Amino acid sequence: MLIATWNVNSIRARLSQIIDWINQVKPDILCLQETKVQDNNFPIEAFEKLGYTVEVYGQKSYNGVAIISKIKAENVKKGFFGCMESDQDIEVFLDQKRLISADINGIKIINVYVPNGSSLESDKFTYKINWLNCLASFLDEQEKNGELICLMGDFNIAPTALDIHDPNKYEGVIMASEMERNALNNVLKERLIDSFRIFEKNSGHWSWWDYRNNAYELNKGWRIDHIYISKELSSQLKSCVIDSSPRENLRPSDHAPVMIDLNLSDLNVDFFESDDDFFEI
Numbered sequence: 324m325l326i327a328t329w330n331v332n333s334i335r336a337r338l339s340q341i342i343d344w345i346n347q348v349k350p351d352i353l354c355l356q357e358t359k360v361q362d363n364n365f366p367i368e369a370f371e372k373l374g375y376t377v378e379v380y381g382q383k384s385y386n387g388v389a390i391i392s393k394i395k396a397e398n399v400k401k402g403f404f405g406c407m408e409s410d411q412d413i414e415v416f417l418d419q420k421r422l423i424s425a426d427i428n429g430i431k432i433i434n435v436y437v438p439n440g441s442s443l444e445s446d447k448f449t450y451k452i453n454w455l456n457c458l459a460s461f462l463d464e465q466e467k468n469g470e471l472i473c474l475m476g477d478f479n480i481a482p483t484a485l486d487i488h489d490p491n492k493y494e495g496v497i498m499a500s501e502m503e504r505n506a507l508n509n510v511l512k513e514r515l516i517d518s519f520r521i522f523e524k525n526s527g528h529w530s531w532w533d534y535r536n537n538a539y540e541l542n543k544g545w546r547i548d549h550i551y552i553s554k555e556l557s558s559q560l561k562s563c564v565i566d567s568s569p570r571e572n573l574r575p576s577d578h579a580p581v582m583i584d585l586n587l588s589d590l591n592v593d594f595f596e597s598d599d600d601f602f603e604i
Contacts, residue, residue: 324428324585326352328475328550329569330436330531330578334358334389338366340572345373348566350582351393352427354434356477358387365389380423388423388434388476396425396432403461416454422461428587430556431465435476440497448497451479455506462510474515475550477531477578480507482517485526486546498547515551518563518583530565531578539570548581559586 327350331337334355345353358365358381367377370391380401381387390396401423403413424433435458440451465472480503484490493499519528529544538544550563561584570579 324352324587325350325582326354326432326473326475326550326585327580327582328354328356328434328477328548329580330356330477330548330576332357332359332576332578334360334365334387336574337576338369340569340575342369342373344566344569344580345370345375345391348580348582352432353391354432354475355389355391356387356434356436358389359384360387378423378425380420382418382420386420386436388421388436390423390425390427390432390434392425392427392432394427396427398426400424403457404464413457415450416457421454422458429471431470431472433462433465433472433474435474435478437476437478437480439479440503442497443500443502452502452506455503455510459506459510459512462512462514466514470553471556472515472553473550473556473583474510474552475581477548478507479547480504481545481547482507482549486529488529488543488545498545511551514554516554516557518550518552518560519546519565519581521557521560522563528565529567529579530581532570534577548578550581550583552583552585556585560584561586 331341360381361383362379362381365379365381370377375391375393376395378390378396378399403416421436424431438451438454441447479498481487481499482504484494487493487499528546530546530548532539532544563583565579565581567579569575
């Protein structure tokens with residue numbers, strides 16, 4: 324089963340590029356971030372024509388997440404549920420549409436768009452850390468239920484120095500601070516593993532390049548888009564790749580898709596058999 328994540332930086336601006344990529348790669352599940360559109364304006368029909376179901380959680384001009392799947396999503400949740408002691412505790416997070424989850428093929432798919440944080444001195448940075456702490460509590464609840472988890476999206480965090488093109492320049496700043504990395508590790512709690520690092524131990528692999536200063540052309544990127552899976556799924560993981568080719572499109576997203584291929588035949592789930600081979604990058 325091919326599972327992908329992609330911050331598309333506006334679903335309407337990149338729709339034709341996304342459709343072209345789907346036709347080429349044929350993912351079973353595609354999680355999108357920064358869709359920037361209200362639910363009633365999301366172009367659902369374009370994906371349904373390709374045989375996908377669509378679950379969306381969006382808002383006008385900012386944020387927004389979606390799950391596009393060949394396999395019908397069950398138990399769809401929008402936003403945080405069961406992560407705080409009272410609904411009042413999560414009210415601060417309700418205005419920004421950043422998380423959607425669903426059960427698909429025996430796996431809890433959790434799609435997130437983590438706040439950027441702006442700068443370490445900003446109120447937005449405090450919001451980011453609090454949001455990550457809430458995500459950790461959300462994951463705690465899933466773990467209690469014995470869920471197999473696939474957590475993915477734009478995390479706006481480079482986990483280590485290996486994930487930045489110039490770590491000496493950027494270590495300790497936004498997306499690379501110790502506080503952010505600790506908050507991310509608190510989310511993972513060693514129960515989830517970084518799919519990409521199972522296969523690639525070295526630096527030089529990026530999923531985001533700033534639009535400014537010819538960052539893509541100069542290969543000055545960051546790896547901030549991740550797919551984390553439960554340790555129990557590691558033996559079923561066949562590959563994890565970053566497909567940078569869409570970044571070469573005219574008016575592209577500044578992010579590239581990240582994909583994993585899971586062999587679920589050994590798991591006790593009703594696996595959707597696809598006729599499509601895994602797309603090799």
